[in-house]
Amino acid sequence: MKARNYLAMDFGGGSGRGMLGRFDGEKLHIEELHRFPNFFVDVNGLFYWDIFRMYHHILKSLQKAREEVGKDISGIGIDTWGTDYGLLDANGQLIGNCRCMRNASAAVSQEVAKMIPFKELFLKTGIQTIYGNTVFQLYERLLHKDPALRNAQTLLMTPDLLAYFLTGQKRAEYTMATTTMLYNPTTRGWDEDIVARLKLPGHIFPEIIMPGAFSFELRRPVLEEVGLGADTKYIPIGSHDTASAVAAAPLQAGEAFCSSGTWSLLGMESDTPVLTEEAFETNFSNEGTVDGKIRLIKNIMGMWVLQQCREEWARQGQRLGWDEITARAESAPPHRHFIDLENLLFYNAGNMIGKVRRYCGDTNQPVPQSVGEIARCVYESMAMRYRLTLEQLEKVTGKTIKALRIVGGGGQNRFLNQISANAAGLPVLAGPVESACAGNILLQAVTNGDLAGTSDIREVVKRSFPIEQYDPADTDRWTDAYTKYRKIIDEEKGRSNQ
Numbered sequence: 001m002k003a004r005n006y007l008a009m010d011f012g013g014g015s016g017r018g019m020l021g022r023f024d025g026e027k028l029h030i031e032e033l034h035r036f037p038n039f040f041v042d043v044n045g046l047f048y049w050d051i052f053r054m055y056h057h058i059l060k061s062l063q064k065a066r067e068e069v070g071k072d073i074s075g076i077g078i079d080t081w082g083t084d085y086g087l088l089d090a091n092g093q094l095i096g097n098c099r100c101m102r103n104a105s106a107a108v109s110q111e112v113a114k115m116i117p118f119k120e121l122f123l124k125t126g127i128q129t130i131y132g133n134t135v136f137q138l139y140e141r142l143l144h145k146d147p148a149l150r151n152a153q154t155l156l157m158t159p160d161l162l163a164y165f166l167t168g169q170k171r172a173e174y175t176m177a178t179t180t181m182l183y184n185p186t187t188r189g190w191d192e193d194i195v196a197r198l199k200l201p202g203h204i205f206p207e208i209i210m211p212g213a214f215s216f217e218l219r220r221p222v223l224e225e226v227g228l229g230a231d232t233k234y235i236p237i238g239s240h241d242t243a244s245a246v247a248a249a250p251l252q253a254g255e256a257f258c259s260s261g262t263w264s265l266l267g268m269e270s271d272t273p274v275l276t277e278e279a280f281e282t283n284f285s286n287e288g289t290v291d292g293k294i295r296l297i298k299n300i301m302g303m304w305v306l307q308q309c310r311e312e313w314a315r316q317g318q319r320l321g322w323d324e325i326t327a328r329a330e331s332a333p334p335h336r337h338f339i340d341l342e343n344l345l346f347y348n349a350g351n352m353i354g355k356v357r358r359y360c361g362d363t364n365q366p367v368p369q370s371v372g373e374i375a376r377c378v379y380e381s382m383a384m385r386y387r388l389t390l391e392q393l394e395k396v397t398g399k400t401i402k403a404l405r406i407v408g409g410g411g412q413n414r415f416l417n418q419i420s421a422n423a424a425g426l427p428v429l430a431g432p433v434e435s436a437c438a439g440n441i442l443l444q445a446v447t448n449g450d451l452a453g454t455s456d457i458r459e460v461v462k463r464s465f466p467i468e469q470y471d472p473a474d475t476d477r478w479t480d481a482y483t484k485y486r487k488i489i490d491e492e493k494g495r496s497n498q
Contacts, residue, residue, distance in 0.1 A: 018061025021441030082179030101132025126286030159239035244439030260410025267297030308352035328372030407435035
């Protein structure tokens with residue numbers, strides 16, 4: 001086949017990329033065209049995303065793609081994190097700026113639970129309780145009598161909103177809809193009962209479409225601004241970044257996946273939602289795959305804690321690259337400090353170094369002081385949380401996990417990969433690093449008829465990208481450390497529940 005060019009826009013909580021993909025029918029070649037910072041902004045005590053700056057970077061990436069390969073660009077797909085959204089008025093204009101899930105508080109979710117208990121919310125939606133879930137964000141606005149919600153005509157999740165700017169089309173892509181705690185995987189639509197009982201405006205939720213089922217023309221002013229023709233289409237891929245990343249993970253039977261970045265999303269694929277008591281108690285989520293199935297996953301605080309620490313070190317005059325931070329962590333003594341990355345203390349931004357030290361002090365551990373000690377504490381706590389989650393996943397599914405496949409940017413961290421293998425006692429397979437972009441681009445190829453589906457995507461990935469294997473080592477020592485970790489977090493939870 002003639003090689004096709006595609007543009008993947010991949011937005012994370014700290015940065016974004018415009019990636020050009022060239023697919024020749026056998027292999028995918030990816031080139032970074034445009035990288036830029038992405039961040040939320042604190043205004044009068046609320047965190048907002050600069051959605052128009054994000055849109056600007058999409059246009060910039062389209063321009064750079066045209067400069068690179070001319071007008072021969074078959075499609076553009078957009079993926080972002082889940083749960084965040086924008087509201088449009090009756091004229092199709094954005095009402096205010098888009099709020100960030102980091103504004104979330106336990107108080108709002110508790111108010112929701114008075115009307116719909118957390119367990120019932122899970123049984124209806126299959127989604128774990130995270131305070132930043134879209135349902136809680138919307139209910140907070142309702143509590144505050146927010147005029148934006150009162151005047152809203154349409155709710156669009158972040159990638160759907162960016163797509164609307166490009167196309168004028170108002171749609172809800174399936175994998176993003178599943179993250180809201182407002183989608184019912186059994187009825188396969190918005191849960192009208194939840195909407196009605198919370199007195200949310202039901203008319204704001206748009207039609208849900210499946211990934212790769214449609215392509216949409218870009219608005220003429222957009223095409224004129226970036227210098228492209230009508231052959232370039234917007235293709236709604238798995239616009240939740242983890243859905244695209246998992247689509248590109250060449251999973252084998254018995255393997256779990258971990259999409260590693262600001263969040264670590266660890267889980268397994270399932271043909272149907274898992275809505276059991278044990279899944280609820282262990283806080284798993286049922287989110288969509290690009291082929292309409294389920295990712296049974298848990299959202300784990302990934303590199304977020306260390307990203308926040310790195311920013312603080314920079315403000316203190318220590319501008320450290322990730323290789324330097326990791327090297328210092330490797331040199332620090334092992335298994336001296338552990339934190340519970342699921343503790344609410346670490347959820348919100350600000351004073352993260354102090355929070356790590358506070359948790360260690362409050363749990364009668366030595367308090368980490370140096371960059372290396374703090375970084376090792378976070379890395380080892382991530383590895384231990386992976387093991388705990390894998391054990392829970394085996395119980396929930398009744399399946400034996402044979403290996404953990406890590407995709408995404410975190411898969412570049414060889415130290416974290418190795419200690420994850422050590423902690424779990426399982427092989428870790430790392431790659432591809434650009435999994436979200438690979439899944440994004442190759443689903444565009446599916447839409448254009450060049451591939452048949454997910455199995456074809458994974459075969460292309462295996463041909464196109466290297467995979468590194470890390471075998472477990474020192475497992476007895478790591479098992480002893482895991483026992484220590486469990487004791488620390490279990491005792492701390494016990495105190496918190498008193």
